[in-house]
Amino acid sequence: MLVWERPEPQDRPVPAPLSRERIVRAAIRLADADGLDAVSLRKVAAALDVGPMRLYGYIATKEELLDLMVDAVYSEIQPVGDDWREVLHSLAQSIRQAAHQHEWLADLIGGRPQLGPNTLASGEAVLAAMAGVDLDVVVPAVDAVNAYVIGAVRREITERRAERATGMDKTQWQVTYGPYLVRTFATGKFPALSRMVHDGPHLDADQTFRTGLDFLLDGIKARVSG
Template sequence: MLVWERPEPPDRPTPAPLSRERIVRAAIGLADADGLDAVSLRKVAAALDVGPMRLYGYIDTKEELLDLMVDAVHAEIRPTGDGWREVLRSLADTTRQAARRHEWLADLIGGRPQLGPNTLAGGEAVLAAMAGVDLDTVVPAVAAVNAYVIGAVRREITERRAERASGMDQEQWQVAFGPYLERTFATGRFPALAAVVRDGPHLDADETFRTGLDFVLDGIGARITK
């Protein structure tokens, strides 16, 4: 029986009452602070001031805990709007915002199918907004938006982590590596890349995300209006 359907153990009088919700909240707090490496049943139990064995019955494995954590964050991903385009844009935006609040989500999103109630509710909202559109279009359209968001979010979070690790922001990085690129481009071996770096648009993270999403949504719109 999946964790979503398995009843919790009966309440026991104890100085530290437990529930799956409390366990998941503690795990998310650890992951938000120090990443997924900080999450284990032992560390979660310590954060709750209970012994690790107390967690069993509520959660059998770390994989179940990770599934519960992802589904809990999906409560923050609530697609809204009128019409398929607004709802798909809302799906993309709220997913990105959730990943920016919980960077560890970028390491888990897009993994095995998520079947928790919050995830299913979000999927229901998206599909309901696309009612009337042929399912042969709906399924790949939603998959395309999800694929774009997953890739964009993972790249953005990876860049944020690299920036923190290096101690350099984008401007400092450009100062450090700009001369190397100028010397390389001066050889004439990479004219297309040189043109992009020198003359192309330099978008910030928000603009990059919105522009790429517009390309995806425009393509879906062209298919729907055929």
């Protein structure tokens, strides 16, 4: 029986009350502070001031705990809108916002299917908004949006982590590597790249995400209307 269906043991108020929700919230606090490496059943038990063995009545493995953590965050991802485009846009923005608040989410989304109730509710809202559209369009359209968001979010989180690890933000990186690019482009071997760097738009992360998402939604609209 999966963790979503397995009943919790009856709580014992002494020495400390316990529930799956308390366990998951403690794990999320650890992950938010120090990443997924900080999450283990032993460390979560310590944070809750209980023995590790007490947790096994609620959660059998760390993989179950990670699944529960993802689903808990999906309670924050509830796409809304008056039509399918607004709902898909809301879905994308909500996932991105959640990943910025919980960076570890970027390491877990896009793996095996998530089947928790909050995740299913999010998927239900998206599919309900696309009712009436042929499923041959709906399924790849939703997959494309999810793939775009996962890729964009992972890139952004990777850049954040790199900045923290190196101590170099985007401006400092440009100062450090700019002279090398100037010399390289001066050889004339990379005219297309040189034109892009000199004449192309320089968008920030928010603008890049919104522009790419609009391109994708425009393409979906063409297929829906076709």
